[in-house]
Amino acid sequence: MKKLNIRYFTLVALLCLVVSSGFAQDGAVLPGESKYKEPTTKMWFNTYGKIRVSKRLFWDAQTHFRFEETGSVNHIGQIAQIYNRHALGYIYSKKVNFSLGGVLRINFNTDHESADRNVVPEFRIWHQYQFAQEVYRAMIYHRIRIEHRWTQGFQENSEYTYRNRWRYMLRAKVPLNHHKLKPKTLYIAPEAELIMQSGKTVVASPMEDLRLTTTLGYILTPRLTVAAGFMYSMGQDLNNGGIFKQSYTGRVHLYYSPDFRKVKNKLPEIHLND
Amino acid sequence: MIPIQKNYLLVLAICFFCLSNTLLAQERVEYRGTLQVDSFTGDAIYEYKIVDKDTILDGPFQLKRSSLEALLKKEDISFLFKGDFKEGSANGPWRFQFGEFQSDSQSKVVDYEYRVLISGTQEEGSGQIKNGEPDGLWTYEVSKIKDSEKEKSLFKSDITFENGVPQQNFQIENEDAILVGRFLRNGLAHDEWSSYDVEGVENAESWIFEEGVLQKIQLIDGGETKEIPVFDGQAEAYEVVSLDARYLKVIENTLVGRSRSAVLNGNLPKLLAANAAYYQKIDGILSKLGTADFTPKFKVQLPYYTMDSVALENTKRIIETYRSAEAIGNSLLNNSHLNILKRSDADARYYYNCAAKIEEDFLSPIQRYVELADQDVLAFIRRDTFIASLWPKGKPKTLVEVASDSLGDKKTFILPNADSFNFVGDNLETLAQLARYAEKSLETIQKALQARLTTTADAATLVALEENLIQQNQLLVTQIDTLTDLPIAHTKALKNIETLADASLSTYASLKDQKEKLEYGETLKSCLAELSALSMTITALPTQTSEIDSLYQDAVWNPFMAVVMDEEVKKRLTTAFNKVLMPYFLKKATDELNCENAGILNEEIQQSTQRMRELRTEETKKLERKLRREKDPNIILQLLNVQPKKADQ
Numbered sequence: 027m028k029k030l031n032i033r034y035f036t037l038v039a040l041l042c043l044v045v046s047s048g049f050a051q052d053g054a055v056l057p058g059e060s061k062y063k064e065p066t067t068k069m070w071f072n073t074y075g076k077i078r079v080s081k082r083l084f085w086d087a088q089t090h091f092r093f094e095e096t097g098s099v100n101h102i103g104q105i106a107q108i109y110n111r112h113a114l115g116y117i118y119s120k121k122v123n124f125s126l127g128g129v130l131r132i133n134f135n136t137d138h139e140s141a142d143r144n145v146v147p148e149f150r151i152w153h154q155y156q157f158a159q160e161v162y163r164a165m166i167y168h169r170i171r172i173e174h175r176w177t178q179g180f181q182e183n184s185e186y187t188y189r190n191r192w193r194y195m196l197r198a199k200v201p202l203n204h205h206k207l208k209p210k211t212l213y214i215a216p217e218a219e220l221i222m223q224s225g226k227t228v229v230a231s232p233m234e235d236l237r238l239t240t241t242l243g244y245i246l247t248p249r250l251t252v253a254a255g256f257m258y259s260m261g262q263d264l265n266n267g268g269i270f271k272q273s274y275t276g277r278v279h280l281y282y283s284p285d286f287r288k289v290k291n292k293l294p295e296i297h298l299n300d
Numbered sequence: 301m302i303p304i305q306k307n308y309l310l311v312l313a314i315c316f317f318c319l320s321n322t323l324l325a326q327e328r329v330e331y332r333g334t335l336q337v338d339s340f341t342g343d344a345i346y347e348y349k350i351v352d353k354d355t356i357l358d359g360p361f362q363l364k365r366s367s368l369e370a371l372l373k374k375e376d377i378s379f380l381f382k383g384d385f386k387e388g389s390a391n392g393p394w395r396f397q398f399g400e401f402q403s404d405s406q407s408k409v410v411d412y413e414y415r416v417l418i419s420g421t422q423e424e425g426s427g428q429i430k431n432g433e434p435d436g437l438w439t440y441e442v443s444k445i446k447d448s449e450k451e452k453s454l455f456k457s458d459i460t461f462e463n464g465v466p467q468q469n470f471q472i473e474n475e476d477a478i479l480v481g482r483f484l485r486n487g488l489a490h491d492e493w494s495s496y497d498v499e500g501v502e503n504a505e506s507w508i509f510e511e512g513v514l515q516k517i518q519l520i521d522g523g524e525t526k527e528i529p530v531f532d533g534q535a536e537a538y539e540v541v542s543l544d545a546r547y548l549k550v551i552e553n554t555l556v557g558r559s560r561s562a563v564l565n566g567n568l569p570k571l572l573a574a575n576a577a578y579y580q581k582i583d584g585i586l587s588k589l590g591t592a593d594f595t596p597k598f599k600v601q602l603p604y605y606t607m608d609s610v611a612l613e614n615t616k617r618i619i620e621t622y623r624s625a626e627a628i629g630n631s632l633l634n635n636s637h638l639n640i641l642k643r644s645d646a647d648a649r650y651y652y653n654c655a656a657k658i659e660e661d662f663l664s665p666i667q668r669y670v671e672l673a674d675q676d677v678l679a680f681i682r683r684d685t686f687i688a689s690l691w692p693k694g695k696p697k698t699l700v701e702v703a704s705d706s707l708g709d710k711k712t713f714i715l716p717n718a719d720s721f722n723f724v725g726d727n728l729e730t731l732a733q734l735a736r737y738a739e740k741s742l743e744t745i746q747k748a749l750q751a752r753l754t755t756t757a758d759a760a761t762l763v764a765l766e767e768n769l770i771q772q773n774q775l776l777v778t779q780i781d782t783l784t785d786l787p788i789a790h791t792k793a794l795k796n797i798e799t800l801a802d803a804s805l806s807t808y809a810s811l812k813d814q815k816e817k818l819e820y821g822e823t824l825k826s827c828l829a830e831l832s833a834l835s836m837t838i839t840a841l842p843t844q845t846s847e848i849d850s851l852y853q854d855a856v857w858n859p860f861m862a863v864v865m866d867e868e869v870k871k872r873l874t875t876a877f878n879k880v881l882m883p884y885f886l887k888k889a890t891d892e893l894n895c896e897n898a899g900i901l902n903e904e905i906q907q908s909t910q911r912m913r914e915l916r917t918e919e920t921k922k923l924e925r926k927l928r929r930e931k932d933p934n935i936i937l938q939l940l941n942v943q944p945k946k947a948d949q
Contacts, residue, residue, distance in 0.1 A: 076859040084859060121862050158862035165861060199861065207861045248856040248865040281860045 056230065056268040062260070065272035068094040069101040072277065076115065078285040086113040086125050094136060101276055108132040113152065121158040128152070129173070135180045142180035150175040164200040165207060169219075171195070189225030191234065199243070209248055215241040221261070230267030235259050241277065251281040328359050335363055337588045340379055347385075357385035357590050366399075371418065375402045381585060388590040389432040396582050398423040401445070417447045421454065425582055432586065433464030433593050440578050457575045464597055472575050473498075477567035481507075487599040488512035489543060495567040505566045512540065512601035514551065519566070530554060535603030539680070543598035544576060550602055550680045553672060553689075572598070602680040611683075614728035615673055618735050622666050625739035628746050629659045636767040637753055643809035648752060651745045653702035654713045658745075661700070662738035665690035669731060688726040695723045695730075698737060715740055762814065765821045769808070772828040773801050780835055790838055793889035797835045800893055801828055827895035834902040838889060841905070845878065848912045870916070872924040876936050877912050884933035903944035904937060911940045 075087040088111040096103030113127025129150035135142060154171040173191040178184040197217035204211045221235040241255030255277045263269040328347045335344035340363065347359030366378035378401065383394030401420035408415050422445050427438030442455040457472040465487035472479045481493030489509040496504045506518040517528045530551065541547055548569050576596060583594035607615070632638060632655045642649040668690060672678050698718035701710050715721075721737045723730055780794045804824050811817045852874050853866040868874065885905050893901070915923070926939055 074860065078859075115859075117857075117859070120857060120864065123859070123862075156862075165863060167862070207858075207863050208865050209867070245858075245861070245865075248858050248867040251858075251860060283859050285856075 056266065060268050060270060062270045062272055063263075065274055066095055067100040068092065068106070068273055068275040070275055070277045072109075073280045073282070076281075076283045078283065078287060080287070082117045084115040084117065084123075084283075086111070086115045086127060088112070096136075096138075104136055105134050106136050107134065111152070113154070123156050125154045125156075126152075129175075133177075133180075137180075140180060143182060144180075146178055146180055146184070148175065148177045161198075163205050164198055166196070166198045169193075169195040169197070187225070187227050189223050189228060192222040192224070193219060195219035207245060209245050211245045213243050213245070215239075215243055215253065215255070217241070223264075227264065231262035231264050232267075233262050234264075235261035239277065241279070243279075249283050249285070251279075253277075253279040253281070255279075330359075337363060337381075338584050340381075340585065341365070342379065356388040358387060360384050361589070368416070371401060371403050371416070375400065375420070383429065385590060390429040390586050390590065391431065392429065394426065394429050396423075396425040396585070398581075399445075419446045419448075421445065422450075423578070425578065427461075429586075429594075430463060432590065434459075434461040434596075435463060436461065440575070442578075455574060455578075457578070459575075459596060464593060466596060466598055472571045474567075474571060474574065477571060479568055479571045483598070484511065487597055488540070489514075489598060489600050493568065495571060497567070505568050507568060509600065512599055513538065514600065517555075528555065531603055535605070535682075537604040537606075538601040539604040540599055541602050541680075542595070543572065543600045545573065546675055546677050547600055547602065548573070549672065549675055550677050553668065553681055553686060603682070604679055605682055607679055611728055614732055615678065618666065618728065618732050619670050619673055621732065621735040621739050622663065622670050625658075625735060625742050626663055626667070628739070628742040629655055629663060632742070632746060632749065633659065635753065636770040637763060638749065639770045640766050640805065640809045641752065643806045645752070645809075648749065650702065650711050650713075651749050654700055655742060655745050657700050657702050658738050658741050661696035662734055666731060666735050666738070683728065684726045687728075687731055695734065698723075700741070713741065713745075715744060762818060762821070765818065765825065769805065769821060769824060769828065772825070772832065773805055776801055776828065776832045776835060779832065779839075783839060786839065787842060789883075789886045789890070790841060793838050793886050793893075794835055796890045796893055797831050797838075797898075800895075800898075801831050804828075804895065823895065827898065830895070830899040830902060834889065834898050834905075837902050837905050838886075841882070841885075841909075844909050845882065848877065848909065849874065851913065851916050870920055870924060872927045873912065873915055873920060876927045876930065876940075877908065880931060880933050880936055881908055900944045904942055907942040907944065908937065908940055911942060915940075 070090060070092045072090040073088065075085075077085040077087060079085055088109065090107070090109035090111070091105065092107040092109070093102040094104060094106040095101060109129065109131050111127070111129045113125040115123055115125040117123045129148075129152055131148040131150070133146050133148055135144045135146075150173050152171060152173040154169060156170075157168045159166050159168075171191075171193040173193070175189050175191060176186045177189070178186045195217060196219075197215055199207060199213050199215045201207050202212045202214060207213060217237075217239045219235075219237040219239075220233070221237070222232050223234040224232065237257055237259040239255050239257035241253045243251055243253030245251045257275040257277055258272070259275065260270050260272045263271055328349050330345070330347050332345050333343070334341065335346075342363050342365030344361075344363045346357060346361040346363075348355050348357050350356070361384065362380070362382045364378075364380040364382075367376050370376040376399075378397075378399040380395070380397040383390055384392035386392070399420060399422045401418040401422075403416045403418045406417065421442060423440070423442045425438065425440040427434055428436040437458060437460050440455070440457045441453060443453050444451045452475070453473075455472075455474045457470070459470040459472075460467045462485075465485075466483045467485060467487075469480065469482045475498065477495050477497055479493065479495040481489065482491055484490045489507075489512055492506050492508050494504055494506040504518075504520040506520075508515045508518065514530045515532075516530055519526045519528070531554070579594055579596045586594050632652070638648060638652055642652045669678075669687070672681060672686075698714055698721055700713040702713065703710060715737065718737075721733050723734055723737075777798060780798050783791070783794065786794070804827060808817065808820055808824055811820055852869055852871075854869045855864050856867040857864050885901065888897070888901055923939060927936065930936055930939070
C-alpha cells in the first residue's frame with residue numbers, strides 16, 4: 027500500500043512538472059530556455075512627500091509621472107502611468123515606521139496600434155514596513171511593501187483581476203562629502219528591490235520585477251532632498267514565465283517633508299520614546 | 301583548704317593592682333574634638349599617650365571635615381585622613397581624601413535618606429605606612445565626579461615602596477599621558493622610563509637610565525624617533541640625588557638647543573612633578589602629626605664637578621654684579637616716563653633700546669647661571685659647556701648696536717674703557733667680565749638719562765597717570781599679541797586697536813604743555829580702557845558667533861533618511877547678524893576706529909549678540925519680514941533694538 031502511494035505521488039509530481047514547464051498561462055507554451063525581450067527605456071519623475079501631522083503620524087503623499095519610449099524617442103517618448111500613492115504613516119521610532127494607504131494609478135495605453143481604450147484606472151491598497159540601520163557613516167534601509175492590486179486591461183468591459191505584490195527593498199545611503207547625512211550632503215544610494223507577485227492569474231511568473239538602481243542625491247535642507255539615478259530592471263512576463271522583460275529607466279526624485287504643526291507641538295521632535 | 305585559697309587570691313589582687321598602676325602611666329587616652337593639621341581643620345578622633353610630658357599619637361587616628369551647608373550654598377571643601385599611629389609614627393593602612401564639590405541643590409529621598417548629587421573633584425591616596433614611610437603599594441588618584449559618579453580619572457599613580465624606597469615598576473598617568481618605569485632595589489631609576497600619549501603611541505618619550513644615570517632621552521614624534529644623549533658616563537664623580545625639580549633643572553641646563561624645550565615640554569617631567577606635589581601634600585600632613593618622611597624618594601645619579609674656592613669666589617662676584625645690573629636695567633625699562641618719552645625723544649629712545657639690548661644679550665643668559673646658583677645645583681653642571689651654551693649664536697660684543705628709529709637706522713653704544721674687557725673663553729672669569737660690562741653700561745645709560753627723567757617728570761600726578769597709561773597699553777598689547785587662531789578680519793581689527801593705542805600715546809608724548817598733557821592723558825586713560833574692552837569683545841566674537849549659530853539650529857527628524865538633522869531657523873536673523881552686522885563691526889574697528897567711537901562700537905557688538913540670544917525664543921515673524929533684504933547695518937541695529945549709550949550720555 028505504502029509503495030503504491032509513493033508511486034502515485036511521484037507520478038503526480040512528474041505530471042505537474044511537465045505541465046508547468048510546458049505551459050504558462052492559459053496554454054502559453056514555455057520556451058525550452060528563458061528568453062529575454064529587448065530592453066525598453068523609461069523615465070520616471072517621482073515626488074515623495076512625508077507631511078508630519080502629529081507627533082507619531084505623517085501623511086505619505088507620492089505622485090509619480092512615468093514615461094516610456096515611443097518608436098523614435100527613447101525614455102520620454104510618451105506618458106505611460108501617473109501614480110497617486112497616499113498613506114497614513116506611523117512613526118514607531120526614529121528608525122522604524124509603518125504606512126497604510128491606497129494607490130490610484132492611471133495607466134495609459136502605449137500601444138499605438140491598439141484600438142482599445144486609451145486610459146484605464148488601477149487601484150491598490152498598500153502597507154509598508156520600513157527599518158533603518160546605521161552602519162558606520164552610512165544608513166541602510168529595509169523596506170517591506172505589500173500591495174493588493176486590482177488591474178484591468180485596455181479592452182472595453184475588461185474585468186478587474188486581483189493580484190498581490192510582495193516587495194522587499196534593500197537600500198543604502200552613503201554620504202560622500204560629509205561624515206554623516208546632513209544638509210548640504212551629497213550621497214550615493216545603491217538599492218535592490220525584488221517584487222514577487224501572486225494571484226489566480228499568476229501561474230508560472232511569480233517574479234514580477236527585480237530592480238537594481240543607483241541614485242545620486244543631495245540633501246538641500248532637512249526637509250528637502252533631490253536625487254537622480256538609473257535603474258535596470260527585469261522580470262517575468264505575466265503571461266509566460268519563460269519570457270523576461272527588461273528595461274533601463276532614468277529616475278529623478280524630489281523628497282520633501284514639511285511640518286505644518288505649531289511650534290510648540292514640534293518641540294519633542296526627536297524625543298519620540300521619552 | 302579554704303584559707304589557703306583566700307590568701308592566694310589576696311596576693312593575686314595586690315599584684316594586679318600594682319601592675320595596673322604602672323601601666324596607667326602609659327595608658328592611651330582618646331581625644332574627640334577639633335584639630336588643625338597644616339591648613340586642615342576638622343573633627344578629630346584619635347588616641348595618644350603622654351611620654352615624658354610629650355603627646356605621642358598611638359592608636360587609631362581620624363580627621364575629617366565636610367559641610368552640607370557649605371555644599372548647598374556654594375561649594376564644600378572636604379577631607380578625610382584615616383589610619384593608625386604607633387609610638388608617634390604613622391603605621392598600618394592609611395587613607396587620605398580631599399574633595400571639592402558643588403551640588404545643584406536638588407535633593408531626593410531614597411530609603412529614608414535625603415540624597416544630594418554632587419559634582420567636583422576627589423583626590424584619594426591610600427596604602428600602607430611603616431614607621432612613617434610608605435611601604436607596599438601606594439595609589440594616588442584624582443577623579444572628576446559628576447552627579448555623584450566618577451566621570452573620569454584626571455590623575456593616577458601606582459608606586460610600590462619598601463621602607464620608603466620605591467621598588468620595581470611604577471605607573472603615573474594623567475588625562476593626556478601615561479608614564480611607566482622601574483627602580484632598582486636601592487631606589488635608583490633604572491632602564492627605560494617611557495611616557496605615551498593616551499591618544500596613541502605615535503608620540504612617546506623615553507628616558508633611559510643606567511643605575512640612576514640618565515644616558516639618553518628618546519622622543520618619538522609622529523612616528524619619527526629622535527635620540528638625545530644626556531650623560532655619557534665619563535664624569536669622574538657621581539652623586540645620588542632625588543629626582544625632583546632641582547634634578548629637572550640640571551637636565552634642562554645640560555641639554556642644548558631645541559631638544560631642551562622638546563624634553564621640558566614633554567609629559568615625563570610634568571607627570572613626575574604632579575606626583576611629587578601630591579606626595580608632598582601627604583608629607584605635609586603626616587610630618588605635622590609625628591615622625592614621617594613621605595617624599596617618593598625617586599633616586600638618580602648626577603655627575604659631580606667640584607667647585608674650588610676660585611670658582612666659588614667668581615660665582616659670588618657674578619651674582620652680585622648681575623643683581624646690580626638687573627636692578628638698573630629693570631628700573632630703566634619699567635620706568636613709565638621713559639616709556640612715554642621714548643616715543644617723542646630720539647635720545648631717550650636710543651638709550652632705552654640700548655638698555656633693552658643689554659638686558660637681552662648680556663643679562664638674560666647670565667640669569668640662567670644665577671638661577672642654577674640659587675637652586676644650589678652648580679656642582680652638577682659642567683661649567684665650560686654650559687657657559688658656551690648660553691650664547692649659541694656667539695657672545696655679545698662691547699659695541700652694542702640698536703635701532704634708533706622705526707626706519708631701522710642703527711646707532712651704537714660702547715663704554716669708553718671697552719678695551720679693558722675680555723669676553724674670550726668659556727669660563728667663569730668670562731662670565732664675570734660680561735656681567736661687569738653690562739652693569740657698567742647700564743650705569744652709564746642711567747646717568748645719561750638721569751637729567752631727562754628728573755627735570756621733565758616733576759609733576760607727581762603726571763607720573764602716576766603715565767604709569768597707568770603704560771600699564772594699560774602693555775596690558776592691551778599682551779592681550780592682543782598672545783592671541784592665535786583668530787580669523788584674519790578679527791586679527792586686522794585687533795591690530796588696528798593696538799596701532800590706535802600706540803598712536804594716541806605718541807600724541808600724548810609729543811605734547812609739551814603739562815596741563816594739556818594732563819587733560820589729554822585723562823581722556824587717553826578712558827580711551828585705553830575702552831579699547832581694551834573692545835579688543836576683548838572682538839576676541840570673543842568667533843566663539844560667540846558660533847554659539848549663536850548653534851543656538852539657531854533645530855533638531856529635525858528627516859523621515860526619508862531616518863536621521864535627526866540640524867535645521868537652521870530664523871535664517872533672516874542669522875543672515876543679518878553674520879552677513880551684515882559682523883562685517884560692519886569688524887570694518888568699523890579696522891578702518892574707522894577712534895577714541896570717541898570705540899566705546900559705542902563695543903556696546904553695539906555686545907548688545908547685538910545679547911539680542912540675538914534673546915530673539916531665539918521670541919516671536920520674530922514681523923522682525924524677520926522687516927529684515928528681508930535689509931543690507932544697512934544701522935537699520936538692522938535699530939530693528940534689533942540695539943541702542944548704545946552715546947559718549948556724552
